[in-house]
Amino acid sequence: MADICVASHHTSLAELLADEEFYMLSQRDGFLIELRLDYYSDLTLDNFNVALNVFAPKAIVTYRHPAEDGRRTNVSDSERLSYLQRAAEAGAKYIDIETRTPHADFKKHQSQLILSFHDFEQALDSYELRRRREEMNADAEADIIKIACRSDNIQDTAPLLSLLTDNAALKPLIALAMGESGFWTRVVGPLFGSPLTYARGERAPGTAAGQPTWRELEENYRFHQLKPGWPVYGVIGNPITHSLSPLMHNTALRKMGLDGVYLPFRVEGDPIEFVNTFASALGIKALSVTIPHKETMLKICSEVHELARMIGAVNTILLNSNGAWYGANTDAFAAADALEEVIGSLRGKNVLVLGAGGAAKAVAFGVKVRGAHVFVANRTIEHAVALAAAVGGKMIRYDELDGRPNFAAVINTTSVGMFPDTQQTPLKKEQIPESSIVFDTVYNPLRTKLLKLAQEKGCEVLEGVTMFVRQGACQFELYSGAKAPREAMKQVVLAALKNARLLSEPRALASGRAVKRIAP
Numbered sequence: 001m002a003d004i005c006v007a008s009h010h011t012s013l014a015e016l017l018a019d020e021e022f023y024m025l026s027q028r029d030g031f032l033i034e035l036r037l038d039y040y041s042d043l044t045l046d047n048f049n050v051a052l053n054v055f056a057p058k059a060i061v062t063y064r065h066p067a068e069d070g071r072r073t074n075v076s077d078s079e080r081l082s083y084l085q086r087a088a089e090a091g092a093k094y095i096d097i098e099t100r101t102p103h104a105d106f107k108k109h110q111s112q113l114i115l116s117f118h119d120f121e122q123a124l125d126s127y128e129l130r131r132r133r134e135e136m137n138a139d140a141e142a143d144i145i146k147i148a149c150r151s152d153n154i155q156d157t158a159p160l161l162s163l164l165t166d167n168a169a170l171k172p173l174i175a176l177a178m179g180e181s182g183f184w185t186r187v188v189g190p191l192f193g194s195p196l197t198y199a200r201g202e203r204a205p206g207t208a209a210g211q212p213t214w215r216e217l218e219e220n221y222r223f224h225q226l227k228p229g230w231p232v233y234g235v236i237g238n239p240i241t242h243s244l245s246p247l248m249h250n251t252a253l254r255k256m257g258l259d260g261v262y263l264p265f266r267v268e269g270d271p272i273e274f275v276n277t278f279a280s281a282l283g284i285k286a287l288s289v290t291i292p293h294k295e296t297m298l299k300i301c302s303e304v305h306e307l308a309r310m311i312g313a314v315n316t317i318l319l320n321s322n323g324a325w326y327g328a329n330t331d332a333f334a335a336a337d338a339l340e341e342v343i344g345s346l347r348g349k350n351v352l353v354l355g356a357g358g359a360a361k362a363v364a365f366g367v368k369v370r371g372a373h374v375f376v377a378n379r380t381i382e383h384a385v386a387l388a389a390a391v392g393g394k395m396i397r398y399d400e401l402d403g404r405p406n407f408a409a410v411i412n413t414t415s416v417g418m419f420p421d422t423q424q425t426p427l428k429k430e431q432i433p434e435s436s437i438v439f440d441t442v443y444n445p446l447r448t449k450l451l452k453l454a455q456e457k458g459c460e461v462l463e464g465v466t467m468f469v470r471q472g473a474c475q476f477e478l479y480s481g482a483k484a485p486r487e488a489m490k491q492v493v494l495a496a497l498k499n500a501r502l503l504s505e506p507r508a509l510a511s512g513r514a515v516k517r518i519a520p
């Protein structure tokens, strides 16, 4: 089992020693504590000895070189090494020394040596990474090699993947890309035999972007269970950091007892290049696709579900048995299923779609193929005309909506009413058709102004979160072949929304475009 090393963020040893979270973790199997000696204002040999008494058997001790993010610039190599030597004498589990720190005379005792290299300034190319790794591998004292470098985009992290996949007869490797695009590197190490990864404490203030908390790794990503051969799933989009899809899908995998881990990939550039570079090396079997890649990803699919073809966009791709990509659009199924669950068959029923963008298109085709008559209302009339024509429906102007019971269902696909503009509504109360079911794809807030007005009018309402869970459940069933534990998925999403500080999927269908901050 690989370990989760929780990095001390404390500014003094006294603060670390008083931190119950770190003490608790030091007592648990599968956890290590990283002591960053360059951080501590009260670092003296006496104070350090006290800390070693508590943490040594579970510690990675490092006194980071100033050129590699060390905070003390006026400290000599020999002084840094003397502290590390003390840690080894006291039985620290690991000592981390940078390649640039001369360490030929260092005595490891029972400790293992992590030989490390960090570059916070730049991403390294494959050639440079391989050269460094070979050099580090040749260091007779090194037990583990750690290479961490900056990444500004997902392609910057590709050379680390090729290092991870090339493990033959080399010392164990920890390869990390710092920055949001490098999140995946923090999680997948055990799939490639890495002995440990780094996480932050739950109360760590503003730490490195892309570094998960230990709890996320342990509970959501099942880090301690990850093994070579586990399938990898994920969501690609931009932005993606606060997507709820990883939480929802990992919950489903765990609940169903299935191997597999689902990761967020922030892909800024060409998503096809991402898939071609990463999918086979990382073991990716399926991906959720969100804004802005839904249309482009259609092109990578050799086979596409008819509905996705009509919509011109996929939100899911998965490898079929021939190793080719199959694309589907579960947004469309989810909208139609959610409505049919409440009002029965849509055949012959009038459905009013508010909006005429990408999300509207998926919804409109989704209900159309179930036999509904589609009406489209939109701020820009020409867009409504175009969508109505594409689905064989009718355009209707907002000012023609007078509340008469002409529609079995109304679906809002615009962002109107989404946080922070929660007092906005796409329809005034008097425009909401009587006895219609009103469905809002916005799910931040859970109950939008539109839904509140609809309820006041006695209409049945459907929240966007239902939709988000459904499209995810449908994806899960496609890639896993198992029945989705929909209730568990919904509960975990609801809990996250209730605690949410940040959301990037405020609309169930068109997740990811706007990052909306909920006031703390």
Ligand code: ATR
Residues within 6 Å of the ligand: 354, 355, 356, 357, 358, 359, 360, 378, 379, 380, 383, 413, 414, 415, 416, 510, 513
């Ligand atoms: P998505 O792909 O998420 O659906 P989109 O393609 O940009 O996003 O579409 C957004 C939809 O919401 C459009 O129909 C847009 O109307 P316009 O076609 O007039 O742009 C609609 N929309 C966005 N903001 C709106 C607002 N403040 N009032 C009314 N409609 C709005």
